[in-house]
Amino acid sequence: MIINYLKIAFRNLLRQKAFSFTNILGLSIGLACALFIVMWILDEFSYDRFFKNYDTIYSIKVTRTFDNTKNTDGAVAYPLTNAIAEKIPQVKYAVESTYPSSHVLAFNENKIKKTGYQVSANFFKLFTFPFLQGNAATAVTDPNSVVLTAATAQALFGNHSPLGKLVTLDNQQTYKVTGVIADIPHNSTLQFDFVIPYSFSPEDYQHVANDWVNAFNLGYIEVLPGTNIAALEKQINQLYKQNNPNDDAKTSYLLQPMSEWRLYSDFKDGKNVGGMIDYVHLFSIIAVVILLIACINFMNLSTAQAEKRAKEVGVRKTLGSDRASLVFQFFMESFLMVCIAFVIALLLVYLLLPSFNLMVDKQIKLPFANAKFWLYAVLMIVFTAIVAGIYPAVYLSSFNAATVLKGTFKASNKLLAPRKLLVIGQFAASFVLIVATIIVYQQIQHARHRDLGYNPNDLIIVSSSPELDNNYEVLKQQLLNTGVVDAVTRTTSPMTEIWNYSPAPDWPGRPQNNNFIVSAMAVGSDFAKTTGARMIAGRDFKEGSIADSTGIIYNKAAMDKMNLPDPIGKQVKFFGKTFTIIGVMDNIVMASPYKQVDPMIMLFYDNKRPGFVDIRLKNGVQPQNAIPKIAAIYKTLNPAYPFEYKFADDEFNKKFATEELIGKLTNIFASISIFICCIGLAGLVSFSIQKRFKEIAIRKILGASVWQIIELIAADFLKLVAIAIVIAIPITWWLMNGWLNNYTYHVTIQPMVFALVAIVMLLITLIIVGLNARNAATTNPATVIKSE
Numbered sequence: 001m002i003i004n005y006l007k008i009a010f011r012n013l014l015r016q017k018a019f020s021f022t023n024i025l026g027l028s029i030g031l032a033c034a035l036f037i038v039m040w041i042l043d044e045f046s047y048d049r050f051f052k053n054y055d056t057i058y059s060i061k062v063t064r065t066f067d068n069t070k071n072t073d074g075a076v077a078y079p080l081t082n083a084i085a086e087k088i089p090q091v092k093y094a095v096e097s098t099y100p101s102s103h104v105l106a107f108n109e110n111k112i113k114k115t116g117y118q119v120s121a122n123f124f125k126l127f128t129f130p131f132l133q134g135n136a137a138t139a140v141t142d143p144n145s146v147v148l149t150a151a152t153a154q155a156l157f158g159n160h161s162p163l164g165k166l167v168t169l170d171n172q173q174t175y176k177v178t179g180v181i182a183d184i185p186h187n188s189t190l191q192f193d194f195v196i197p198y199s200f201s202p203e204d205y206q207h208v209a210n211d212w213v214n215a216f217n218l219g220y221i222e223v224l225p226g227t228n229i230a231a232l233e234k235q236i237n238q239l240y241k242q243n244n245p246n247d248d249a250k251t252s253y254l255l256q257p258m259s260e261w262r263l264y265s266d267f268k269d270g271k272n273v274g275g276m277i278d279y280v281h282l283f284s285i286i287a288v289v290i291l292l293i294a295c296i297n298f299m300n301l302s303t304a305q306a307e308k309r310a311k312e313v314g315v316r317k318t319l320g321s322d323r324a325s326l327v328f329q330f331f332m333e334s335f336l337m338v339c340i341a342f343v344i345a346l347l348l349v350y351l352l353l354p355s356f357n358l359m360v361d362k363q364i365k366l367p368f369a370n371a372k373f374w375l376y377a378v379l380m381i382v383f384t385a386i387v388a389g390i391y392p393a394v395y396l397s398s399f400n401a402a403t404v405l406k407g408t409f410k411a412s413n414k415l416l417a418p419r420k421l422l423v424i425g426q427f428a429a430s431f432v433l434i435v436a437t438i439i440v441y442q443q444i445q446h447a448r449h450r451d452l453g454y455n456p457n458d459l460i461i462v463s464s465s466p467e468l469d470n471n472y473e474v475l476k477q478q479l480l481n482t483g484v485v486d487a488v489t490r491t492t493s494p495m496t497e498i499w500n501y502s503p504a505p506d507w508p509g510r511p512q513n514n515n516f517i518v519s520a521m522a523v524g525s526d527f528a529k530t531t532g533a534r535m536i537a538g539r540d541f542k543e544g545s546i547a548d549s550t551g552i553i554y555n556k557a558a559m560d561k562m563n564l565p566d567p568i569g570k571q572v573k574f575f576g577k578t579f580t581i582i583g584v585m586d587n588i589v590m591a592s593p594y595k596q597v598d599p600m601i602m603l604f605y606d607n608k609r610p611g612f613v614d615i616r617l618k619n620g621v622q623p624q625n626a627i628p629k630i631a632a633i634y635k636t637l638n639p640a641y642p643f644e645y646k647f648a649d650d651e652f653n654k655k656f657a658t659e660e661l662i663g664k665l666t667n668i669f670a671s672i673s674i675f676i677c678c679i680g681l682a683g684l685v686s687f688s689i690q691k692r693f694k695e696i697a698i699r700k701i702l703g704a705s706v707w708q709i710i711e712l713i714a715a716d717f718l719k720l721v722a723i724a725i726v727i728a729i730p731i732t733w734w735l736m737n738g739w740l741n742n743y744t745y746h747v748t749i750q751p752m753v754f755a756l757v758a759i760v761m762l763l764i765t766l767i768i769v770g771l772n773a774r775n776a777a778t779t780n781p782a783t784v785i786k787s788e
C-alpha cells in the first residue's frame with residue numbers, strides 16, 4: 001500500500017514539474033540552512049566533551065566587589081588550590097595554571113614561538129589529554145620538564161623521538177621533554193602547544209605560597225561523584241576567609257562546570273548571564289524560521305492549485321477512497337518531496353562546507369557517524385513534512401465529490417485568509433532578519449570608529465625579551481636611525497589588551513567608600529608620542545629620568561573617580577610604595593570597544609619581566625618597506641628569537657570577530673529567507689494570474705492598460721507585505737534594542753533603517769508581481785476568451 005502511494009506521489013511530482021521544482025528548491029535551501037546551523041550548534045556543544053571526567057570538572061571563578069560593582073573572572077590566588085586539595089576531601093584533584101603566554105622554544109637551530117601554560121603537578125590527571133609518548137601521571141612532576149603537542153614536537157624534532165631531549169625556553173632555561181600529547185582539538189577550551197610545571201626559587205615559593213591577596217592564576221578542580229556543589233562553594237569561601245580575613249574586595253568564589261565554559265562565559269553582578277549560548281539560541285530560532293518560511297511556500301502553493309487537484313479527489317472518493325486515505329496520499333507526496341529536498345540539501349552542505357568553515361573559523365565535518373546528527377536530521381525531515389504537508393492534505397481531502405464532478409466546484413474564499421496570514425508571516429520574519437543584519441553592521445561600525453584615544457594605524461607591536469630589554473636604548477636608537485621609524489616605546493602588555501587589574505592607589509583625602517579597581521600597565525618613555533595618546537595635564541615619561549621611576553600617570557576615567565583637583569605633583573601610595581602623579585592622559589580604548597574605558601594607571605617600565613616594543617612608522621612609509629629594516633636590527637640584537645610582529649589596528653579589529661561572524665551569518669540567512677519568500681510569492685502570483693486570466697482579458701478588451709492590470713494584481717500582494725512590515729517593526733525594535741543593551745557603547749536604532757528595508761521589500765514584491773503580470777497583460781485577449 002505504502003509503495004503504491006509513493007508511486008502515485010512520484011508520478012504527481014513529475015506531472016507538475018513547475019510546482020515540484022519551486023517547492024523542492026525552497027525546501028532544499030531551507031533544509032541546507034538548517035543543517036548548517038545544526039552542525040554549528042552541535043560543534044558548540046561538543047566543547048571539552050572528550051575529557052573522561054567531563055561531568056566532574058569545574059573551574060574556579062572569583063567575584064570581587066569594588067565601588068559597589070561586582071566583577072567576575074578566573075584569577076585566583078596561588079595558595080588556594082593547594083589548600084583546597086589538602087582541606088576538602090570531596091575534591092579529587094585541584095590544579096592551577098598561569099594564563100597562556102607565548103615563548104620561544106629552541107632545539108639546535110630550530111626556533112619556534114608557541115603558546116603554553118605553567119601548571120601544577122596533577123594537571124594531566126585532571127585534564128585527560130591523550131598521551132602519545134610519556135606518562136601522564138609523572139609528566140610535569142619534575143620542575144625542568146616540558147610536555148609538547150605532536151605538532152610542536154614535529155616542528156622541533158622532525159620524525160625523531162623527542163623524549164629525553166632538551167629544549168631551551170626563551171634562550172634562558174632548559175627543559176627535558178617528558179611527554180608528547182595529541183594535538184589539542186579545536187573544540188577544547190584550553191588551547192596550548194606546550195606545558196611546563198611551576199618553578200620557583202625557595203625564596204619566591206615562600207612568598208607566593210602565602211600570598212592570598214594577589215591573584216594571577218587559573219584554578220580547576222575535579223570533584224567526587226555526588227558532591228554537593230553549593231556546599232563545596234561555601235567550604236572554599238570559608239577557607240579563603242580564614243587565610244585572608246582582611247579582604248577589602250569582598251571576594252566570593254563560585255564553581256563553574258565544564259559544560260558551561262564555552263557557552264556561559266559572561267557574568268554580571270556576580271551571576272552568569274549567558275554568553276555564546278545566546279547566539280546558539282538565536283540561530284536555533286533562525287533555523288526554525290527559515291524552515292517555516294519554506295514550509296509556508298509549500299502550503300500556499302499546494303492550496304493555490306486546489307482546483308487542479310479537485311477532480312482527482314472527486315474521482316478517488318467516488319471509487320471508494322475515504323478521507324483518511326486521501327490525507328495519507330497527499331501527506332506521502334509532501335514526505336517524498338521533503339526527502340528529495342533533504343538529499344539535495346545534503347549535497348549543498350557538502351559542497352559549501354569548506355566555505356562555511358572558513359567563515360565561522362571552525363573545522364566542522366559532515367558527522368555521518370554521529371547518531372545525534374541523524375536524529376536531528378530525521379526530526380528535521382518529519383517536522384518539515386508534517387508542517388508543510390498537513391494543512392494541504394487536510395484541505396484537499398475535504399472536497400465534496402458530487403460538487404467537483406458536476407463541475408460546480410470553486411475554491412473556497414475561506415482559504416484566502418490562512419494563505420494571506422502565511423504570506424504575512426513569511427515576510428515579517430524576513431523583515432526582522434534583514435533589519436537585524438543592518439543593525440549588527442551599524443553597531444560594529446559604530447564601535448570600530450569610536451575615538452580610541454590613540455592612533456593604532458602604522459603602529460607595530462613586537463614581543464620583547466630579556467636581551468632586548470637590556471639593550472633597549474641601543475635598539476631604540478638603531479630603529480630611529482633607519483629613517484622609517486618616528487618613535488619607539490615599550491609596554492608590559494599589548495596596546496589592544498589589558499593584563500593587570502588592581503585596587504586603586506591610595507591618595508590623601510580619599511573618601512572611605514571610594515574603593516575602585518584600576519587597570520595597570522608599565523610603559524616606557526615617549527609613550528604618548530609613539531602611540532598618539534593625548535596628555536590632558538602634566539607630561540609623559542622621559543628617557544633617562546631617575547625621578548620617573550616613582551612617577552605615575554592616570555587616565556581621565558581614574559581622575560573622574562578620584563575627583564582630585566590639581567593632581568599633578570600629588571603623591572599616592574601603591575602596594576606600599578610612594579608615587580608622584582606626573583601626568584593625566586585621555587582615555588585609551590584597550591579592552592572591549594563596546595564598553596566604557598576603565599580607570600587606568602601607568603607606571604614606568606622596568607626590566608623585571610619582558611613586555612612589548614611599540615614602533616611608530618613615519619607618515620607615508622609603506623610597511624612592506626619598513627619591516628625588512630626593522631627585522632634586520634632585531635636579528636642582530638635578538639638572534640635567539642624569531643622576529644614576529646603585529647599591527648595594532650589589525651589586533652584591534654579582531655575584537656569584532658564574534659559580532660562580525662553573527663552579522664555575516666544573519667546576513668546570509670536573511671538573504672536566503674527573502675529569496676525563499678520570493679520563490680513562493682512568484683508561485684502564488686503565477687497561480688493567481690492563471691485563475692484570473694479571463695478577467696484580465698476582459699479588462700483589456702474594455703480598455704485597461706498594462707500598468708492598470710499590473711496595479712490590480714499587485715495591490716493585494718503589496719497590502720500583505722505592508723501588513724507584514726507593520727507587524728515586524730515593533731518586534732524587530734524590541735529584539736534589537738534588547739541586544740544592543742548588552743553593550744555600554746552602542747548605536748541608537750534609527751527609523752530610517754526600517755523605512756529603507758520596507759521600501760526595498762515593497763519594490764521586490766512589485767517587481768516579482770510585475771514580471772508575472774506583464775506576461776498576462778500583454779497576451780492577446782482573443783486567444784484567452786475564444787472558447788467562450
